[in-house]
């Protein structure tokens with residue numbers, strides 16, 4: 001399969017900044033930028049799996065060939081799934097680059113290696129999860145989540161934004177989460193990292209408007225990707241040091257089954273999120289906030305309906321601890337309340 005695909009090292013320059021590699025077999029044209037051929041350069045972080053992979057594949061396969069996708073990942077050995085998803089139909093629309101959002105050097109080298117450093121659309125997708133009682137999680141583990149989900153995005157924005165401001169054009173997209181808007185029990189640290197991102201971007205968006213640079217948040221609920229698998233693998237290994245027996249019981253016997261149910265009942269596919277993201281990129285006036293799952297609209301709305309915060313906290317408490325068995329009914333009610341026959345304004349995938 002891989003033999004039929006275009007050469008993933010076939011860029012105008014390599015990730016380490018050295019001149020492009022000359023291959024003897026048929027090659028796709030070198031990556032050009034919007035300046036030379038009118039296509040938008042879209043740089044995406046975290047393309048080895050999940051949402052980033054699906055966005056990269058969808059944009060690279062755009063029928064009108066409107067994008068040059070710079071799909072980045074921290075380990076290029078993980079490129080095969082992406083190359084398979086793209087196929088060989090659009091060999092000149094995809095380039096692969098190494099990029100670790102936790103390394104300033106890696107970010108600098110990747111962006112510095114692009115023609116004119118040009119990025120028209122930056123999609124900050126790379127992220128990691130963390131689940132469990134706070135007592136059991138070390139400060140080091142928490143810092144790693146912030147290093148990736150918050151500082152990783154800040155690093156990317158700091159590298160790309162000055163050029164966008166100078167050009168008076170560009171679009172920055174951040175893969176946030178419903179957990180960037182509403183806290184979810186036992187997701188304290190992950191939620192905090194996404195809230196931090198929402199606050200950062202909400203502030204920055206105002207300044208960027210002055211420079212004609214757009215900023216949009218995508219806020220998915222549960223999505224079936226490796227994220228879910230990795231989190232469950234981490235949980236299986238957890239020994240819960242420092243947490244009391246009641247807390248561990250609430251986590252394992254109450255939260256986890258409810259959360260699994262939520263994933264089953266409300267989960268979207270990575271392709272759904274890619275479609276929503278493409279819509280946001282292509283909108284003439286893109287929205288700042290974009291919930292991808294209308295089932296979450298009432299959950300987020302509760303927060304704004306009661307400024308004391310009590311409504312959200314008590315509703316979540318009741319759903320989890322008092323009406324656990326009614327969770328199925330609750331999801332059905334949410335599905336009914338947010339069904340398309342009542343609601344039309346959303347960015348659902350189709």
Ligand SMILES: NC(=O)C1=CN([C@@H]2O[C@H](COP(=O)(O)OP(=O)(O)OC[C@H]3O[C@@H](n4cnc5c(N)ncnc54)[C@H](OP(=O)(O)O)[C@@H]3O)[C@@H](O)[C@H]2O)C=CC1
Pocket residue numbers: 045046047048049050051052073074075078099100101102125126127128129148152175176177178219220221222223224225226227228230270
């Ligand atoms: N799945 C879900 O339910 C939801 C996910 N999100 C968000 O969507 C985004 C994508 O997650 P999803 O596709 O689901 O999860 P995946 O685990 O499938 O993908 C995450 C990607 O991020 C990459 N990554 C992690 N750390 C780094 C790093 N330091 N530098 C570069 N890349 C890195 C991973 O690369 P590697 O292969 O090297 O580990 C992987 O490619 C995340 O920001 C997540 O928070 C938001 C809402 C819901």
Ligand SMILES: CC1=C(/C=C/C(C)=C/C=C/C(C)=C/C=O)C(C)(C)CCC1
Pocket residue numbers: 176177178179184185220221222223255258259260262263299316319320
């Ligand atoms: C809504 C809700 C729940 C679970 C929500 C979950 C599990 C959301 C997952 C979101 C993800 C994975 C976001 C990633 O960024 C509970 C607490 C079970 C009960 C109360 C209502």
